[in-house]
Amino acid sequence: MSSTEKFRSEFRTWLRSGLTGEFAALKGRGGPGREHEAFAERLAWERHMAAAGWTCVGWPREFGGRGATLEEQVAFHEEYALADAPARVGHIGEQLLGPTLIAFGTDAQRARFLPGIRSVDELWCQGYSEPDAGSDLANVRTRAERDADGWSVTGQKIWTSLAHESQWCFLVARTGQGKRRHEGLSYLLVPMDQPGVEVRPIAQLTGTSEFNEVFFDAARTGADNVVGEPGDGWKVAMATLGFERGVSTLGQQVGFRRELEALIGLARRNGAADDPLLRDRLARAWTGLEIIRFNALRMLDGAAAGAPGPEASIGKIYWATWHRELGEVAMDVCGADGMLADGAPYDLDDWQRLFLFSRADTIYAGSNEIQRNIIAERVLGLPKEARA
Amino acid sequence: MRFGEEHQELRTAVRSLLARHEGAAAWGPLTQQIGVAGLAVPEEYGGAGCGPVEVHVVMEELGRTLAPVPYLGSAVLATQALLAAGDTGLLPALADGSTTGALAWAENGSWRPEAVRARAVRGAGGWRITGVKDHVLDGAGGSGGAGVLLVAARTEAGLALFHVPSGADGVSREAHTTMDLTRPQARLTFAGAEARAVGADGDRILAHVRDLACTALAAEQVGAAERCLELTVAHVRDRVQFGRSIGSFQAVKHRLADAFVRVESARSAALGASWAAAVGSPDLSRYAAVAKSACSEAFSAVAGDMIQLHGGIGITWEHDAHRYFKRAHGSSQLFGSPAGHRDRIAGAVVGPRGPGAERLA
Numbered sequence: 021m022s023s024t025e026k027f028r029s030e031f032r033t034w035l036r037s038g039l040t041g042e043f044a045a046l047k048g049r050g051g052p053g054r055e056h057e058a059f060a061e062r063l064a065w066e067r068h069m070a071a072a073g074w075t076c077v078g079w080p081r082e083f084g085g086r087g088a089t090l091e092e093q094v095a096f097h098e099e100y101a102l103a104d105a106p107a108r109v110g111h112i113g114e115q116l117l118g119p120t121l122i123a124f125g126t127d128a129q130r131a132r133f134l135p136g137i138r139s140v141d142e143l144w145c146q147g148y149s150e151p152d153a154g155s156d157l158a159n160v161r162t163r164a165e166r167d168a169d170g171w172s173v174t175g176q177k178i179w180t181s182l183a184h185e186s187q188w189c190f191l192v193a194r195t196g197q198g199k200r201r202h203e204g205l206s207y208l209l210v211p212m213d214q215p216g217v218e219v220r221p222i223a224q225l226t227g228t229s230e231f232n233e234v235f236f237d238a239a240r241t242g243a244d245n246v247v248g249e250p251g252d253g254w255k256v257a258m259a260t261l262g263f264e265r266g267v268s269t270l271g272q273q274v275g276f277r278r279e280l281e282a283l284i285g286l287a288r289r290n291g292a293a294d295d296p297l298l299r300d301r302l303a304r305a306w307t308g309l310e311i312i313r314f315n316a317l318r319m320l321d322g323a324a325a326g327a328p329g330p331e332a333s334i335g336k337i338y339w340a341t342w343h344r345e346l347g348e349v350a351m352d353v354c355g356a357d358g359m360l361a362d363g364a365p366y367d368l369d370d371w372q373r374l375f376l377f378s379r380a381d382t383i384y385a386g387s388n389e390i391q392r393n394i395i396a397e398r399v400l401g402l403p404k405e406a407r408a
Numbered sequence: 409m410r411f412g413e414e415h416q417e418l419r420t421a422v423r424s425l426l427a428r429h430e431g432a433a434a435w436g437p438l439t440q441q442i443g444v445a446g447l448a449v450p451e452e453y454g455g456a457g458c459g460p461v462e463v464h465v466v467m468e469e470l471g472r473t474l475a476p477v478p479y480l481g482s483a484v485l486a487t488q489a490l491l492a493a494g495d496t497g498l499l500p501a502l503a504d505g506s507t508t509g510a511l512a513w514a515e516n517g518s519w520r521p522e523a524v525r526a527r528a529v530r531g532a533g534g535w536r537i538t539g540v541k542d543h544v545l546d547g548a549g550g551s552g553g554a555g556v557l558l559v560a561a562r563t564e565a566g567l568a569l570f571h572v573p574s575g576a577d578g579v580s581r582e583a584h585t586t587m588d589l590t591r592p593q594a595r596l597t598f599a600g601a602e603a604r605a606v607g608a609d610g611d612r613i614l615a616h617v618r619d620l621a622c623t624a625l626a627a628e629q630v631g632a633a634e635r636c637l638e639l640t641v642a643h644v645r646d647r648v649q650f651g652r653s654i655g656s657f658q659a660v661k662h663r664l665a666d667a668f669v670r671v672e673s674a675r676s677a678a679l680g681a682s683w684a685a686a687v688g689s690p691d692l693s694r695y696a697a698v699a700k701s702a703c704s705e706a707f708s709a710v711a712g713d714m715i716q717l718h719g720g721i722g723i724t725w726e727h728d729a730h731r732y733f734k735r736a737h738g739s740s741q742l743f744g745s746p747a748g749h750r751d752r753i754a755g756a757v758v759g760p761r762g763p764g765a766e767r768l769a
Contacts, residue, residue: 284758293758303701303750306757307677310698314409314676321410334669395668396661400641403656 028095050107053377055230101274113137113144147191164193183232205253227366340381347375439505446503454500460685471631481545482508493607510554512541528561547594548583567610570603588738626678626699674706704740711736
């Protein structure tokens with residue numbers, strides 16, 4: 021048995037025994053568009069995972085991880101999805117901030133923050149986007165001033181996932197002047213539980229809310245809570261974005277496969293599977309799903325070879341567009357039933373939520389349009405957009 | 409799913425040879441200097457003992473230049489049909505390129521095994537075949553015509569594979585005029601032609617050959633689509649209008665970015681199928697159908713983009729754009745349309761077909 025298969029089977033065995041008793045009811049709960057579901061219980065489940073050493077498996081051992089290889093991390097995400105385990109709550113700290121601190125943090129920062137991420141005692145949110153800095157991240161206006169006691173942060177962030185559940189926020193703020201807009205930025209770690217921080221939920225088209233606005237009004241953080249040097253914020257923030265498009269996306273196709281299989285099951289039950297046009301669209305969806313998997317395998321091969329190839333830049337645009345189209349097919353499979361909610365006030369079913377919330381897939385983490393600019397300019401070498 | 413160093417060497421060798429020898433003249437050097445025809449033939453029958461991944465590399469390169477050589481018809485279809493049937497006597501001559509093979513298969517525009525109506529009847533002098541076959545790759549007579557002729561026909565026991573000796577009576581070959589001028593096809597009419605049985609379980613043989621043929625063709629489609637994209641990117645960077653290169657317009661950039669996503673995702677599908685074929689995956693049929701569907705549509709779309717973004721020159725006979733566009737159409741329909749392959753996928757993942765889908769090939 022290869023080391024990957026050993027790792028896979030060990031985690032599968034643990035999940036089978038771990039996801040029982042009080043946790044069994046959590047199967048399938050949470051996730052995009054449904055982060056409000058059973059949050060406290062999912063947090064308890066994740067701490068249960070942490071106690072057994074199944075969080076942060078990809079971190080090096082010296083920082084409390086298992087030093088899992090890329091293949092093992094893929095196996096981890098696949099098994100997690102196959103077990104229908106509940107959507108993660110500590111993933112922002114584990115997959116984004118943790119690797120960033122390991123790469124850029126000081127020993128003191130690692131010692132202070134990594135254990136809390138690993139044990140899921142401290143949850144993190146990501147303060148990048150602002151009302152005037154969405155795709156154009158270099159336009160951040162939030163300011164941080166250095167004084168005798170540390171940093172004072174003032175400004176507004178938006179689209180902040182899980183801010184209302186997080187103890188800490190890593191954010192990009194303007195701390196100095198630069199000739200170019202992405203100079204003079206710093207990457208700060210700010211505690212959320214203080215008078216200078218206010219979180220306001222944003223109601224989404226699903227009626228649920230996992231994004232927030234976060235207002236900082238002279239919010240305080242310690243002098244040492246800057247990652248990298250002041251002024252290095254852009255470089256550190258970009259590295260974090262790289263981790264965002266990392267290994268976790270390799271496991272997501274398992275979740276997509278479950279969705280498609282469930283949709284095909286519905287089509288068989290309600291007769292939609294006899295419609296030749298819908299059959300074709302379901303088969304096309306299946307074709308896309310296989311391609312997402314093969315794209316991911318190529319990306320993994322490229323990462324293992326130390327040179328991410330062009331497949332890395334197509335992954336996001338491909339899966340996001342595929343998932344959005346799956347939502348459209350789902351509504352055609354549902355037919356007239358798709359017009360009706362399960363109940364008041366606005367209790368949508370999984371297919372309706374997929375249809376609505378998948379519209380966000382092609383917007384967040386770099387919209388399709390931004391991805392196209394990246395491909396055209398960085399891969400195909402076409403001229404850059406004119407910038408004011 | 410990454411190529412090794414030996415694959416890169418094979419690619420380089422094929423590419424530089426195709427740059428030196430244009431058109432049909434490349435076949436001799438390809439077989440003699442590189443041994444492409446025998447790549448996927450086991451060593452004991454005079455081949456190199458390689459497999460689908462090496463075929464993938466060769467097909468990508470042939471696709472890039474639209475090389476009008478009988479690789480697909482002979483080194484893939486005929487050779488793999490004989491290997492699947494376990495009839496090895498003809499393989500050495502096919503492997504060294506001293507002769508080429510053709511598989512007479514499709515009838516009434518369909519490659520589905522159940523569409524075969526040609527009959528094989530056993531008489532005093534052996535088997536006799538009667539029927540009409542269309543879309544036979546490299547099937548015309550004369551020089552450059554296939555020396556090894558294989559025919560799928562129905563016996564009382566079911567579908568089987570036959571070898572019709574060259575020069576047999578009762579065989580007439582007529583070249584089709586093809587829209588894609590880079591892939592010759594022929595109509596073969598059999599009127600009691602003598603034949604030798606080479607494989608009794610024709611359903612299994614043809615299904616396997618179709619999987620390998622779709623996998624190989626998908627690689628060719630990726631190579632051709634990639635070349636369309638390269639040529640088009642070069643053109644929009646050079647072409648100046650309104651005082652700027654047209655490649656600086658976002659409408660053009662985004663169209664090409666989408667084309668890039670199409671080409672690379674098609675490449676993933678084709679690689680997935682080739683690797684599945686190489687390891688003998690039980691899921692090969694599904695992966696082959698996925699690859700044929702995705703790569704057909706990607707190549708067709710990118711070839712269309714190529715014409716559009718070249719503007720007027722793109723619709724002239726002189727420019728190569730129409731050659732890629734026509735090859736895209738021809739290869740999309742060969743071995744079953746994209747919708748036909750998705751119908752096969754639907755049969756596997758959605759379930760039995762309801763009424764109303766009979767129109768699909």
